Amino acid sequence: MDKVLAELSILPPLVFAGEIRSLKALLAKAVNGDAFLLQGGDCAEDFSQVTAPKIRETLKVLLQMAVTLTYAGGVPVIKVGRIAGQFAKPRSSDTEQVGELVLPSYRGDMVNSPEPTMDARLANPKRMLKGYNMSAATLNLLRAFTRGGFAALHRVQAWNQEFVAQSPMGRSYERMAKQIDQAIRFMETIGISMDTPQITQAQFFTSHEALLLGYEEALTRVDSTTGGWYDCSAHLLWIGERTRQVDGAHVEFLRGVLNPIGVKIGPGYEIDDIKRLIDKLSPDNEPGRLTFITRFGLKNIEQRLPPLLREMKREGRNIVWSCDPMHGNTYTSSSGHKTRKFNDILSEITSFFEAHWAEGTIPGGVHFELTGDNVTECIGGARDIVDGDLDRNYLTTCDPRLNAEQSLEVAFQIAEMIRK
Ligand SMILES: O=C[C@H](O)[C@H](O)COP(=O)(O)O
Numbered sequence: 001m002d003k004v005l006a007e008l009s010i011l012p013p014l015v016f017a018g019e020i021r022s023l024k025a026l027l028a029k030a031v032n033g034d035a036f037l038l039q040g041g042d043c044a045e046d047f048s049q050v051t052a053p054k055i056r057e058t059l060k061v062l063l064q065m066a067v068t069l070t071y072a073g074g075v076p077v078i079k080v081g082r083i084a085g086q087f088a089k090p091r092s093s094d095t096e097q098v099g100e101l102v103l104p105s106y107r108g109d110m111v112n113s114p115e116p117t118m119d120a121r122l123a124n125p126k127r128m129l130k131g132y133n134m135s136a137a138t139l140n141l142l143r144a145f146t147r148g149g150f151a152a153l154h155r156v157q158a159w160n161q162e163f164v165a166q167s168p169m170g171r172s173y174e175r176m177a178k179q180i181d182q183a184i185r186f187m188e189t190i191g192i193s194m195d196t197p198q199i200t201q202a203q204f205f206t207s208h209e210a211l212l213l214g215y216e217e218a219l220t221r222v223d224s225t226t227g228g229w230y231d232c233s234a235h236l237l238w239i240g241e242r243t244r245q246v247d248g249a250h251v252e253f254l255r256g257v258l259n260p261i262g263v264k265i266g267p268g269y270e271i272d273d274i275k276r277l278i279d280k281l282s283p284d285n286e287p288g289r290l291t292f293i294t295r296f297g298l299k300n301i302e303q304r305l306p307p308l309l310r311e312m313k314r315e316g317r318n319i320v321w322s323c324d325p326m327h328g329n330t331y332t333s334s335s336g337h338k339t340r341k342f343n344d345i346l347s348e349i350t351s352f353f354e355a356h357w358a359e360g361t362i363p364g365g366v367h368f369e370l371t372g373d374n375v376t377e378c379i380g381g382a383r384d385i386v387d388g389d390l391d392r393n394y395l396t397t398c399d400p401r402l403n404a405e406q407s408l409e410v411a412f413q414i415a416e417m418i419r420k
């Protein structure tokens with residue numbers, strides 16, 4: 001372990017302090033409603049899926065969602081992937097029963113391997129080095145795609161995946177893309193140059209749960225221009241629902257770095273803990289520093305979100321409020337698959353917006369587990385995936401993700417809510 005961490009600590013940073021500051025400045029806008037955060041990607045990234053097609057499809061669906069929110073919702077979108085480092089998972093149980101075997105739980109590819117054998121489930125610190133390399137390779141391609149023309153607004157039609165294009169969602173998207181195309185061509189015709197980074201490039205940021213503190217610490221560096229400490233494993237790091245204890249190690253580590261920090265908040269929160277958490281993580285109340293990612297579940301959100309919003313507003317705390325409609329809505333279906341219902345996800349988002357409207361606070365973003373692939377992991381959506389369909393293409397190694405079509409559908413629905 002020590003050898004691996006020593007090696008990691010001299011490897012180049014994956015992201016730079018200047019980029020991290022840019023993200024924080026954008027998030028500061030989301031505090032006031034002048035921007036909207038879209039964060040999404042796999043629950044757990046998979047080393048074997050670090051391939052060009054997989055990265056491209058994830059990026060495509062996030063770009064599609066972002067352009068939908070911007071065009072139909074009328075707000076600039078901050079694009080943050082759960083990508084290039086989302087390799088460590090907190091689990092509810094230390095063990096898992098597979099047939100006759102009781103195995104250590106899978107904890108993400110940076111810890112162990114998902115195959116159901118004892119060997120695969122043994123933790124190996126060398127996997128952190130591989131995780132670093134996989135993150136670097138992923139980021140390299142993301143940078144190439146977002147800077148090199150793939151993400152140019154001229155290509156908005158080309159982001160439509162083949163299997164989505166023929167669906168009702170795909171057709172709505174196609175109509176919108178045509179309008180954007182016409183607008184760009186009109187501007188070109190009247191002589192406005194479209195050769196600007198706003199049109200030809202996308203700003204895309206990375207994020208993951210800061211769970212493995214040895215890894216995060218090894219990638220924490222002093223910024224030579226400002227002298228501040230930054231965790232350079234990703235632009236945004238979040239603290240999970242299971243590790244956000246005020247006096248815990250994860251809070252202690254993250255309070256020492258200047259990155260924007262996300263905190264997951266589930267229905268069991270205590271308001272005093274949350275206040276103490278903010279005092280520790282954001283003592284200066286700097287806008288953009290803190291994003292609260294609430295994940296209450298459909299059954300709890302109406303009761304648990306409003307009092308939290310009210311108290312934070314009363315105290316004048318600067319927070320980006322983001323809705324994770326995934327983690328409070330997970331259940332095991334009768335076919336034995338861990339799944340989520342599309343309609344529950346949509347309902348939690350609706351309740352999230354309604355609570356903010358009622359309290360006079362700002363719904364600042366959304367957080368999804370999703371993939372660009374045509375998976376069958378969540379129930380419902382326009383194609384009405386049912387329990388019996390889940391087995392067809394259930395590929396996740398941890399939590400169920402929205403597929404590309406379901407992701408686009410949810411983006412259109414959110415755009416409607418933002419416009420209100
Ligand atoms: O992604 C989040 C957690 O790791 C996941 O929801 C935990 O799932 P579990 O309850 O199956 O351990």
Ligand SMILES: C=C(OP(=O)(O)O)C(=O)O
Pocket residue numbers: 043090209239240241242264265295327
């Ligand atoms: C572990 C996760 O969520 P939470 O901490 O909210 O359960 C996650 O986002 O994958």
Ligand SMILES: [Mn+2]
Pocket residue numbers: 043044327369398399
């Ligand atoms: Mn998850």
